[in-house]
Amino acid sequence: MSSAISLSAIGLVVAATIGIGLFGLRISRTTSDFYVASRAVSPRWNASAISGEYLSAASFLGVAGLVLVNGADMLWFSVGYTVGYLMLLVLVAAPLRRSGAYTLPDFAETRFESPLVRRICAGLVVGIGTLYLLPQLHGAGLAVQTVTGAPPQVGAMIVAVIVVINVAAGGMRSITFVQAFQYWLKLTALAAPIFVILLAWHQPTGVLDSLHGAAAEWAEPLSRAGGRDHPLYATYSLLLALCFGTMGLPHVLVRFYTNPDGRAARRTTVVVLALLGLFYLFPPMYAVLGRTFAPDLVASGGDTVVLELPGRVFPGTAGDLLGALVAAGAFAAFLSTSSGLTVAIAGVIDQDLLRSRLREWTGGDYVAVNSFRIAALIAMVVPYLAFTVTGALSLADTVGLAFALAASTFCPLLVLGIWWRRMSTTGAAAGLVVGGIAASAAALINVAGAPQGGWPRALVGQPAAWTMPLAFITVIVVSKLTPDRIPAGTARSMVRLHTPEAVDVDRGLPPR
Amino acid sequence: MSTPEGPRRVRVTSPRTSAARRPIIPTGTREIDEQTRLGEIYMLSLVQSQLRLTLAVIGGVLLVLGSIPLLFWLVPPTRTLSIFGLPLPWVILGIVVYPVVYVAARIYVRNAERIEAEFTEFVGRQ
Numbered sequence: 270m271s272s273a274i275s276l277s278a279i280g281l282v283v284a285a286t287i288g289i290g291l292f293g294l295r296i297s298r299t300t301s302d303f304y305v306a307s308r309a310v311s312p313r314w315n316a317s318a319i320s321g322e323y324l325s326a327a328s329f330l331g332v333a334g335l336v337l338v339n340g341a342d343m344l345w346f347s348v349g350y351t352v353g354y355l356m357l358l359v360l361v362a363a364p365l366r367r368s369g370a371y372t373l374p375d376f377a378e379t380r381f382e383s384p385l386v387r388r389i390c391a392g393l394v395v396g397i398g399t400l401y402l403l404p405q406l407h408g409a410g411l412a413v414q415t416v417t418g419a420p421p422q423v424g425a426m427i428v429a430v431i432v433v434i435n436v437a438a439g440g441m442r443s444i445t446f447v448q449a450f451q452y453w454l455k456l457t458a459l460a461a462p463i464f465v466i467l468l469a470w471h472q473p474t475g476v477l478d479s480l481h482g483a484a485a486e487w488a489e490p491l492s493r494a495g496g497r498d499h500p501l502y503a504t505y506s507l508l509l510a511l512c513f514g515t516m517g518l519p520h521v522l523v524r525f526y527t528n529p530d531g532r533a534a535r536r537t538t539v540v541v542l543a544l545l546g547l548f549y550l551f552p553p554m555y556a557v558l559g560r561t562f563a564p565d566l567v568a569s570g571g572d573t574v575v576l577e578l579p580g581r582v583f584p585g586t587a588g589d590l591l592g593a594l595v596a597a598g599a600f601a602a603f604l605s606t607s608s609g610l611t612v613a614i615a616g617v618i619d620q621d622l623l624r625s626r627l628r629e630w631t632g633g634d635y636v637a638v639n640s641f642r643i644a645a646l647i648a649m650v651v652p653y654l655a656f657t658v659t660g661a662l663s664l665a666d667t668v669g670l671a672f673a674l675a676a677s678t679f680c681p682l683l684v685l686g687i688w689w690r691r692m693s694t695t696g697a698a699a700g701l702v703v704g705g706i707a708a709s710a711a712a713l714i715n716v717a718g719a720p721q722g723g724w725p726r727a728l729v730g731q732p733a734a735w736t737m738p739l740a741f742i743t744v745i746v747v748s749k750l751t752p753d754r755i756p757a758g759t760a761r762s763m764v765r766l767h768t769p770e771a772v773d774v775d776r777g778l779p780p781r
Numbered sequence: 782m783s784t785p786e787g788p789r790r791v792r793v794t795s796p797r798t799s800a801a802r803r804p805i806i807p808t809g810t811r812e813i814d815e816q817t818r819l820g821e822i823y824m825l826s827l828v829q830s831q832l833r834l835t836l837a838v839i840g841g842v843l844l845v846l847g848s849i850p851l852l853f854w855l856v857p858p859t860r861t862l863s864i865f866g867l868p869l870p871w872v873i874l875g876i877v878v879y880p881v882v883y884v885a886a887r888i889y890v891r892n893a894e895r896i897e898a899e900f901t902e903f904v905g906r907q
Binding site: 341344345348351352355356358359360363488489490491501504505508512532535536538539542543545546547549550553557688690760761763764767768769771772773774775 | 810813814816821824827828831832834835838839842843846847850851853854860861868870871874875876878879880882883885886887889890893894897898900901904905
């Protein structure tokens with residue numbers, strides 16, 4: 270693979286990202302611009318931006334690699350990533366937008382009238398966000414390593430620095446433009462090599478050989494090609510984590526606050542589903558072609574198959590050019606998801622940790638935007654240090670654990686908080702704590718060394734199927750036991766969350 | 782559609798006759814704002830209609846998606862069955878599932894907006 274061409278392509282993406290970011294700086298003026306683009310982004314822009322932000326390293330590189338190595342069961346990853354948005358649409362999209370909150374801790378505090386629940390949420394946002402930033406940095410390191418042979422820290426450092434500069438410079442408004450651009454770049458980068466390969470191949474049947482015949486066991490679902498016990502349980506648990514974890518990812522939530530109203534939030538999500546479906550048609554094709562053209566990657570984990578395939582199929586300049594395009598798309602994936610996560614984490618660090626301290630230290634003589642910028646730096650430094658310490662976990666594994674944690678904490682909080690008027694503050698806190706501890710324990714055991722085979726390994730490897738119901742049951746049981754702790758303003762909250770904007774009622778909060 | 786004469790006529794008739802007629806109740810929004818029993822019923826019916834719609838969509842989608850692994854589990858030949866030169870699992874999970882999800886989303890949004898439009902018309906009526 271020609272590193273010069275790929276490096277210049279990555280350089281172009283970086284330059285375009287910073288360029289569009291600086292353009293955003295000129296129109297980002299207020300604190301509200303920084304957080305939520307002043308809530309004035311049209312559904313079409315917003316949908317491209319949401320998709321651009323959501324399609325991370327795990328989608329761009331990880332899904333193809335997983336399918337290549339572990340076979341058809343891994344197709345559920347891209348299905349789950351997409352269905353997660355459908356669940357988000359029907360359960361939380363419009364009410365969340367109508368909640369009038371800037372961040373998830375804001376939502377928790379106004380709904381449950383409790384600084385304690387707010388603090389737990391703030392901690393979880395930082396935790397889930399950091400867990401999700403790790404694989405982005407890992408992917409960036411991997412991409413630069415594949416292209417140039419440089420150590421993984423180099424690529425991770427590049428992404429970290431650019432993201433902090435961009436977020437600190439323009440906040441959410443510039444991020445919206447950057448991410449909309451990056452969705453289309455990612456789709457082009459992933460689709461173009463596939464089209465070229467399919468056009469250049471004269472017998473299309475040869476391309477699909479890996480799916481048929483004696484050596485095609487990997488292409489069968491539930492085949493244990495990935496060496497897992499209880500594939501049926503693992504499939505269901507994964508599906509549950511992805512379907513219900515999406516709504517709990519901090520960068521996904523922040524993005525919804527940029528819609529002008531609840532109705533726009535719904536319509537935006539429908540466009541997002543179309544864009545995601547279009548994108549996810551391509552990663553499995555890389556896996557199928559990879560089985561034919563790059564079977565050696567199966568042994569090495571497969572995460573680099575998207576980057577290496579063009580060069581394997583077309584040795585020479587054509588392969589170099591396509592490889593450069595894919596590398597550029599991969600970089601767009603790391604940059605966009607990392608930017609979104611950093612905005613979300615920085616927002617929470619700024620509001621819940623930094624601003625009050627700054628006010629104390631400076632006697633009120635500070636600028637709110639600067640506090641956000643410092644928070645952005647902190648939000649990226651922590652995962653970068655964690656990355657250099659932990660080294661490489663598989664892309665999709667870490668992401669899977671982040672989804673399981675989100676599905677076991679924020680999903681019950683949001684779903685029950687929006688739809689169940691007898692939920693108590695104590696129930697909310699208990700659900701967050703129990704779900705959070707159970708899912709994090711499973712994640713830690715996984716990292717420290719999973720049990721050898723059998724049910725323990727299946728339960729710890731895919732925890733959502735038990736941690737998520739556990740969290741829901743905890744909220745419901747504790748709420749039933751503490752009816753006196755149901756927030757006094759619940760009726761008003763329900764009005765705020767559910768009445769359409771066209772109805773002129775008292776929503777209990779000043780309109781923002 | 783109500784006509785503007787409705788409320789105007791209310792003011793010149795006696796409260797007793799007006800009490801029996803629905804358009805004479807000031808507005809649904811005031812009932813909601815003052816959290817009267819009636820206002821709570823309005824809100825409950827809105828939330829319950831939306832929740833029913835949501836649960837119907839989730840139930841339908843999860844039933845369809847959830848039965849796919851079960852199908853592969855119980856009927857092994859479906860794991861390798863070939864359709865248009867591609868194995869069935871790849872056709873379903875790689876292609877068909879996305880348009881289905883998109884259509885489900887469209888149906889949901891249309892119905893959710895209809896519920897909201899009906900609610901707006903009902904409580905907003907003078």
